[in-house]
Amino acid sequence: MRGRDAALDGIRALAALGVWLLHVGSNTGVMYREGLLAWMMSRLGVAVPIFFLLSGLLLYRPWARAVIEDTPRPRTPRYLWRRVLRVMPLYWLVTGLTLWAWSSFDLTGWLTWMLLAQNHFPGDDTTPDGLYQMWTLPVEMSFYLLLPLIAWALHRWARCGNRPVRLLAGIGVLPLVSVVTVVVARVYDLPQLGTLLPYQLVFFACGMALAVLSVWIGHSRVVESLAPQLLVLAGLVYVLLSTELAGPRTLALPTLSQSLWRLCLEAAVAVLVVTPFALAPGSGALRDRVLGHPVTAYFGRISYGFFLWHVPVITLQLKLMGAQPFGGDPAGVAVVSFVVTTLLSVVSHHLVELPVLRLARTERAPDRPREAPPQVARVP
Template identity: 75%
Template sequence: MKSRDAALDGIRAIAALGVWLLHVGSNTGVMYREGMLPWMMSRLGIAVPIFFLLSGLLLYRPWARAVIENTARPQPLRYLWRRVLRVMPVYWLVTALVLWAWSPFDDWTGWVKWLLLAQNFFPGDPVPDGLYQMWTLPIEMSFYVLLPILAWLLHRFARRGNKPVRLLVGIGVLPMITVAAVVAARLFEQPQIALLLPYHLVYFACGMAMAVLSVWIGHSRVIDSLAPQLLVLAGLLYAVLSTELAGPRTLTLPTLSQSLWRVSLETAVAVLLVAPFALASRPGSLRNRVLGNPVGAYLGRISYSFFLWHAPVITLQLKLTGAQPFQGDFASVAAVSFMVTMLLSVGSHHLIEVPALRLSGHRSAPAPPAPARAPLPAAPAP
């Protein structure tokens, strides 16, 4: 699809592969060994903030354009219907299969909670084998539902004065909600708050701010010129994230300072990684050619299915081989789970995701205007 931004698809592919590698490493115990490499593997959960940031960027951009350029605003009901068709069909397939195979529930209520993406609101319930990655989807869906309301409030706030600046000021309030949620989760010992949208709102807010900037300034020459340095800085901050400063590798709860450091570093890494492509995309540049190569771009397009399938595949493989917890063979688990997950992802993408998107009337959103010297291509819908 020519209107898609291949580099952003490439970022999706890297994020999806990061989540897969994280779960291969954790299930085989490699992630808990000594050394810097296991620590860096343990922080591959940075993929989730990247996914959240991309959702904020791509979904809020039509609303930002409506404010700044006085174009028509998206219709909330139509937008929500598209989100449901984008997310739920493959989710229902994977979740139903896993619950059929390994359901820990004694009655139908557990099924209902999971099929309606309500599992995060019942933190005391058991998590079925193979669905441990699904905690992110209720947060995504919560943002989808909240976005039209946020967009309406921001639209009203930005009606007077410098509209882009006022939008950015309004969006700047959202990270404060995350700080409050992190503090509440640690001070009141309520770790389940981390399963709710307020704890992660900062990542979506950064994407929304990028959406405003992409419409307002188009192609940024400053970010373009600094792109290599920004990407190197993202890598350096990821190394800092991979230390005890950001908390333990295990399920042991971090302290308040560790939680705040982790959220701050994850936000910085996600922003530094995405900004050179969202605000200064140049198809001919080295960074765009590397991330936007045909293989990476295709993996990005099927990344949602890959994300859904990889955990059940790893779980099934470990059950079939009889591997003890945290003692599986990393190489064999990685090789087999990757190949099987890829096959399932290609099938579900083309047989379920693509027809569902056609049913929703989905079209790739046009890119924000950019100078003639460096046009900015449209980004894919999440």
């Protein structure tokens, strides 16, 4: 599975749409109404664990391949440089415009947000309008920074014995960090821990485990044959996630048992959704043709911009409408915000993301040695 995987891009597109729909529903009050549909809308935040899982899968796979197939390991400075180029330029653009429009931060506040330190140094200020979705970016960046160290430790652990099995065993320790963090957060009333990497590490670990399996077993005919059942099971688990078992749908804090249930159910949904495409790629089945369709895959490629832009767009739209909190026309907000956000995402993808990514590829590509000129025999 080298290069881009169109179906995984399609999953990323669906996850971005899930986050957008969640925020449309929360801002217009739809998800606080009665009924199962409102509850199911309130759990669309499971899209964030899917994003985290995809990061673990795609970023750890070169390290997993290095252990299992004895290929060269990624160079840490180059890897980190590419992560910075991938995340920060567009983040700076969107965050800078939003802070300029709706915040009263001083220089310290600006630096905190522009350096992705808002989760670690929240201060006394509330989250500025239009930026409440940005809590996920410091978590992602923390994982990016820590991944080379985790990969190094797993490499040393797995180099003796059955390497894939030992890798999976080592990765299996990481979810325990999340469980311990959830317990500490609830017992000691520290909800801010939920926006830090240790709390969310289980989702990245699931992706890392899938990365090991994708290198170890490659294309699995068993997974391919069970793919429809896995996706149906994901839907059933999502319905269970949409009950009070996983906590309230408001901003009220869940209990310890509800937090643990939610963590487990969200991880299960993410794994069940991604596994058929991570371990049975390119099978030509309908699910692959739909998610891997050029339109869906393209939306997946612009999904990062869509994720960044959609909340400022919804915020601006509601301010221009003069809507009351949890008010506004849901259909109107959905249609206008989708169109405007998509247009902004396309423009920023081609004017910001692609030029920066080309720079990253240029930095990566080594100079090819020139071929020696052919020896021409002299004519006697």
